[in-house]
Amino acid sequence: MTHESTRCVHVRSPEIPDSQPLSVPIYQTSGFAFADPDVFADGMTRPDGEPVYSRLGNPTARALENTVAELEGGAVGFATSSGMGAINALLMTLLRTGDHVIAQRSLYGGTFAAFESLVHRWGIEVSYVSGPDEARQALRPNTRMLYAETISNPMVQVGDLPGLFAVGREAGLINVVDNTFATPLLCRPIEHGADIVVHSTTKYLGGHSDVVGGIAVFADAELHREIWPELVEFGVAVDPFAAWLTLRGIRTLALRMRQHCGNAQFIAERLAAHPAVRAVHYPGLPSRPDHDLARKLLRGNGGVLSFDLGSRAAGLAFVQAVRLASLGPSLGGVETLVLHPASTSHRQLSDEQLRAVGIGEGIIRVSIGIEEPDDIWADFAQALDR
Secondary structure (H helix, E strand, O other), X not given: OOOHHHHHHOOOOOOOOOOOOOOOOOOOOOEOOOOXXXXXXXXOOOOOOOOOEOOOOOHHHHHHHXXXXXXXXXXEEEEEOOXXXXXXXXXXXXXXXXXXXXXXXXXXXXXXHHHHHHHHHHOOEEEEEOOHHHHHHHOOOOEEEEEEEOEOOOOOOEOOHHHHHHHHHHOOOEEEEEOOOOHHHHOOHHHHOOOEXXXXXXXXXXXXXOOOOEEEEEOOHHHHHHHHHHHHOOOOEOOHHHHHHHHHHHOOHHHHHHHHHHHHHHHHHHHHOOOOOOEEEOOOOOOOOOHHHHHHHOOOOOOEEEEEOOOHHHHHHHHHHXXXXXXXOOOOOOOOEEEOHHHOOOXXXXXXXXXXXXXXXXXXXXXXXXXXXXXXXXXHHHHHHO
8 A cells, every 4th residue: 555645646536437517527737647658649749639738738628619619610629818819829820921911900909919019020911901892902912811800899890701701712811700799699700701710708708707718719620730739839728717617608608698789789779869979889770880781690789889978088987987887898797897998908009090990089888798778777877977
């Protein structure tokens, strides 16, 4: 018999041959032990090998990857420690110095900053466009990628994914789309020609403001297999506990999205009728230019809206006056959050760049929660009245 101190070290997981856990277990381990050195070596060379080291793959992370890939109608997923981790790992893996990217003009500030870094440090060229016609005109011999957002952050513009990706397909580009705002329940971009779909799982997939994560879903397993050796070397693998929290959140995603969308429509209509509000940006409003596109592309208009109070002073006064809602970063949680994009989420953009994408000094972005909609509106009404 081994010594007690040795037995303390060698704790074994029990085998469960005749039952299955209702929740995905958390494999909170850095690595796995092997009896066969060949299986060990093989696991380090491919994404679908036996789990070896949690930076390369972990059963809890794989459960998340498989779940989101299935929801998106993709072949395989790659889960990361943040949404920007997924985006940057993809950009730096797929692009080389001298490549050209066509990107949607209205983008999340962090994504815009990532592209600007590639321009200044790597010599990659980026052309920003507003639709398929501009994308076609922007094509060059060295164009490598087309990048879009299903619903843009923070102006909530619906991207013409079928039109944009048709341009990309014709030119042999890699079509990448951020589907965070829509989730796979409102839109499945692979069905419209996307090659890679990215999410900040921090947002709606996690859904409870308690986890940070990201994921990239590949339409083609071969593309994933080709770039996987480089992707894992960026060290952005999701932590098993974060993966588990996200999986727990996904189990209520359909219920939450139904409430988010219904509440956002309710609030958007009331904001549009308020005299202090200059404009409301939400695809569920018939007055919006992208309303018809949203009806064709989306199975719901999402839980994010933005509106314009005309000035920085008015915008900042509003976000300080709310009481039920909170002034804070991120979105997609069960609670209502507000922020002032020009000074926070899109602080990386110059005044000229902010104007180019329509982010005025008085723009407020709202992530509508799942509270009773009358309570949300009562809070907004009192803040607007101030």
